[in-house]
Amino acid sequence: MPDHEVAIVGAGPVGLLLACLLAQTGVDVGVYERRPDSDDRSRAIGIHPPGKGALDAAGLGTRVKEEALELEGGEVICGGRILAALSFARYQRVLVLPQRRTHALLIERLSHLPSATLFPDHEVRDVRNEGEQVRLALHTAGVSREVTAKFVVAADGVHSIIRKQLGIDWRPRPGSGSYAMVDAPHDQTGQRVQLHCEPAGLVEVFPLPEGQRRWVVADLQRTLGDRDAFVAAIRQRTGFRLELPLDRHPTMFRAQQHRASRLTAGRVVLLGDAAHETSPIGGQGMNLGWAAAHQLSAALEHAVRSGRAEFREYERHAERAAARAQQRSAFYMSMGRPAAGPTLAVRNAVIRLLGTAPLRARTANMITMKGT
Numbered sequence: 001m002p003d004h005e006v007a008i009v010g011a012g013p014v015g016l017l018l019a020c021l022l023a024q025t026g027v028d029v030g031v032y033e034r035r036p037d038s039d040d041r042s043r044a045i046g047i048h049p050p051g052k053g054a055l056d057a058a059g060l061g062t063r064v065k066e067e068a069l070e071l072e073g074g075e076v077i078c079g080g081r082i083l084a085a086l087s088f089a090r091y092q093r094v095l096v097l098p099q100r101r102t103h104a105l106l107i108e109r110l111s112h113l114p115s116a117t118l119f120p121d122h123e124v125r126d127v128r129n130e131g132e133q134v135r136l137a138l139h140t141a142g143v144s145r146e147v148t149a150k151f152v153v154a155a156d157g158v159h160s161i162i163r164k165q166l167g168i169d170w171r172p173r174p175g176s177g178s179y180a181m182v183d184a185p186h187d188q189t190g191q192r193v194q195l196h197c198e199p200a201g202l203v204e205v206f207p208l209p210e211g212q213r214r215w216v217v218a219d220l221q222r223t224l225g226d227r228d229a230f231v232a233a234i235r236q237r238t239g240f241r242l243e244l245p246l247d248r249h250p251t252m253f254r255a256q257q258h259r260a261s262r263l264t265a266g267r268v269v270l271l272g273d274a275a276h277e278t279s280p281i282g283g284q285g286m287n288l289g290w291a292a293a294h295q296l297s298a299a300l301e302h303a304v305r306s307g308r309a310e311f312r313e314y315e316r317h318a319e320r321a322a323a324r325a326q327q328r329s330a331f332y333m334s335m336g337r338p339a340a341g342p343t344l345a346v347r348n349a350v351i352r353l354l355g356t357a358p359l360r361a362r363t364a365n366m367i368t369m370k371g372t
């Protein structure tokens, strides 16, 4: 008998959510995570309706909503003028909660589900399909050991070692850029986003819970990781004087997009960022992974009970959703690039058009990932 019905590699938000969904139905799940403790990096904040649906299914929707801030909409601005203003219908509203809190709530939820076990400080180094089971080679506290499972899900992120070992191609998709960001206190956070699509490049301002705001500045100069250069770029582009406390330092990230050439190999399935890397601009990666985890959990439960691996529907759906999300992100990034003259005029006209009455509802649907 294998050690687990399902082994999940990676306790990021997507692997943890899948573990909760499976364990709720009594499936025996082992989650193997190489980090010894939690991941405190500042990453996802936006939870779109498809992500909310997956959290509800995992019994976490109410807890997340209690802590999150609810976004009502936002404005796109250029040169001090509002190009487009959108308000979300109630069902479209986006929740805002820092990923470290979502992560903590997922861990807590998992700890109450008896058929799931989380193994921190367990790095998976090798994976082998062996017909009716899969073997994982692990390294923990200086010791190597092996575990087996009927099925394995690789939710081990963008640099997935499982994907590499299975020889699955990682194909670049259009859309990339350099950004710097910081989360900082602010006395009037509100419930709306401001996107400044300025000639010198994008500045995004998101309200966060507990009196904070996230500032994201696009492009180009390496010095944007520097506090003074970051504050100066915001001032120069938007006219806003950001008072950044001394303990807050902008971090840089490079947005890229990739998709795996296939999502299954034998009894191993790729999920989340291991399957598709989506630019953070647009805030879709975690939501995409959660929506896919929701669908995969049903297919896995069936596979565990029937012994037959049938993941084609999951694969089709996840690939289609990722392709759409990546197109949206590439579009958002193009709207935030530095621009001047006729290029800027055309771009502003496109943004204005998207905010007009006939298109406004469709634009809000696009931003909130309808159909994912």
Ligand SMILES: Cc1cc2nc3c(=O)[nH]c(=O)nc-3n(C[C@H](O)[C@H](O)[C@H](O)COP(=O)(O)OP(=O)(O)OC[C@H]3O[C@@H](n4cnc5c(N)ncnc54)[C@H](O)[C@@H]3O)c2cc1C
Binding pocket: 009, 010, 011, 012, 013, 014, 015, 032, 033, 034, 035, 039, 042, 043, 044, 045, 046, 047, 099, 122, 123, 124, 125, 155, 156, 157, 158, 160, 161, 181, 253, 271, 272, 273, 274, 280, 282, 283, 284, 285, 286, 287, 288, 289
């Ligand atoms: C700045 C920024 C802002 C973002 N904002 C948003 C947003 O607002 N909304 C949104 O939806 N998305 C957003 N994203 C994207 C989101 O953070 C990712 O899509 C999400 O974290 C992917 O989750 P995951 O569980 O698939 O992978 P990860 O979060 O990368 O988790 C993978 C886990 O696997 C573990 N692991 C890796 N290799 C091994 C191994 N060999 N053995 C064991 N464990 C292993 C890692 O330690 C990690 O814990 C943002 C990203 C960034 C960088």
